[in-house]
Amino acid sequence: MRLDFFPSRTLTLYLARTFITRILAVLVMLVLVLQMLDLLSESGDILAYPGNGEAQLWAYVGLRVPQLIARFLPYSVLLATIITLATLNQNSEVISMKAAGMSAHQILAPLMLTAAIVSAFSFAFNERVVTRATATLNVWEKQKYGPMPKESNVRANVYLADGDNILAIGQLAGRGADMRMTDVTWYRRNAQGIVLQQVRAPSATYGASGWRLADPISFDVQSAVQKPVAPLTVAPQLTPQRISLTGVDADGESVIELRQSIDRLKAAGRHTGELEASWWHKFSGPLSAFLMPLLGAVAAFGLARSGQLFVRAVIGMALGFAYFVVDNAAIAMGNFGGYPPLLAAWGPFFLFLLVGETVLMRTEE
Incomplete structure (x- = not known):
């Protein structure tokens, strides 16, 4: 049994390159299909506004694609994990690596490292691109796809009570x-x-x-x-400071902007549980990609000729999708006040981290 956490440099690069290639392939496929379906449903509303044409359709695609990438990147990592590990198992490459004295954790280490890099990219992409695209698209949709706002920090169709x-x-x-x-x-x-x-x-x-x-x-x-x-x-009575406390869009604000909005609401005595859960989820959400190789690891092991490879792949996929279901449910409970914000955002991550590690230890280590 080797004591190094990572396998050899050559094997690490081979597994990482294979994994990232499949992540990109699955992500491109998902985004293209979903974008076409979404554009089919929205193109009528976009073109219904007088003067809109092909340029507005492409503008919508440019704003919608970042949202689709951010939402389905963890799913792509999960599916790429299943495809990569099942292929390695089918070609007896996993057996060869275990015969060389490598543990299950060493086999998964390059995939986990790649997934960690993907998580870091996802967080940066969300902060720099997705939040701005979401804020602009929300305003544009509320304006029935009229003239697109040319500046940031714009809200549309705001109603305020003046006595x-x-x-x-x-x-x-x-x-x-x-x-x-x-x-x-x-x-x-x-x-x-x-x-x-x-x-x-x-x-x-x-x-x-x-x-x-x-x-x-x-x-x-x-x-x-x-x-x-x-x-x-x-x-x-409607001062700019009072107006800024209304209609905070967590998805359209970066981590720093949302933290400032939460602090202003707290200073005004407002309830901020829902926004705090969203703030924590801006960190835990991108990290979901890091969990996918661990949850899908069950597809890598077991003899392919035993006829259970498909069953193992389904189990790995079920574990991954179960995480997303529990994560969405926890965030919903946090929004309703059933869970504390910190638990709502981080509870599913650590729960499935333990579940994945337990399954791997009990079945392979």
């Missing part, structure tokens, strides 16, 4: 003193919630006394009269 009144914002951009509103509608209501007046303005900026509506047009409900009015200031 009995309602302030509806088509697009909200910027933060703090630089916050700007476009396509603004202010509804003046009585105590019973009945709309008395509707004021529309193309834009609004914040001043010392509230939000100043530029070039407003007023519609009086009782008289049914619509007319331009002088610039109007409304919603003095």
Whole structure:
């Protein structure tokens, strides 16, 4: 029995190269198929907006592909693990490695190292690409695929309560003193919630006394009269700091931005359990790729001629998909407050780490 954790350099590079090639092949296949199906379902809505054409379809693909890569990269690692290990077993390469004195952990070590690198790439990709694409696509979808926002930190279709009144914002951009509103509608209501007046303005900026509506047009409900009015200031209580506490999109913010949003909500006395679970999951989610070689390892061992190779591959696949089911369920429980945020994000990872290690030790070591 060798004491080195990794096999020889040549064998390590061979296994890692074989594994990463299959990961990329499976990922490309999944993303292409799923993107085509998704585009078929969304192309009608995209082209329904006047002026949209092929360029908007490609823009949608460019924003959607990063989401598909981030979501299905762990699945690709799982499927690549099954394919790689089953092929090695079928060709008796696993038997040769074990006959040379290598343990099951040594055989899996190159795959685990590759999966760890994939996890690190997944985390960086999520932070730099996926969050920005998600934030932009969410706004674009809310605008029914109208003109795409040209800046970051943009939200669409925001509704804010101003006492009995309602302030509806088509697009909200910027933060703090630089916050700007476009396509603004202010509804003046009585105590019973009945709309008395509707004021529309193309834009609004914040001043010392509230939000100043530029070039407003007023519609009086009782008289049914619509007319331009002088610039109007409304919603003095809706400060930019208060507005920034509403509508935090965890998927559209990076780790640092989401941490800052959580701190602002905590300072305001708001509940942050759901956002904290999402923050922790930004770390545990990419690490799911690291688990896949361990959960799929059962497909590598056992004699291929025994006729149980297919059964072992199914068991490995079932363990991998069971992790994703439990992970999603734990996050849902964390969002409802059933689990603490830390347990909701990390509990499934450590649970299946122990399950995979137990299965490997009991069956092969």
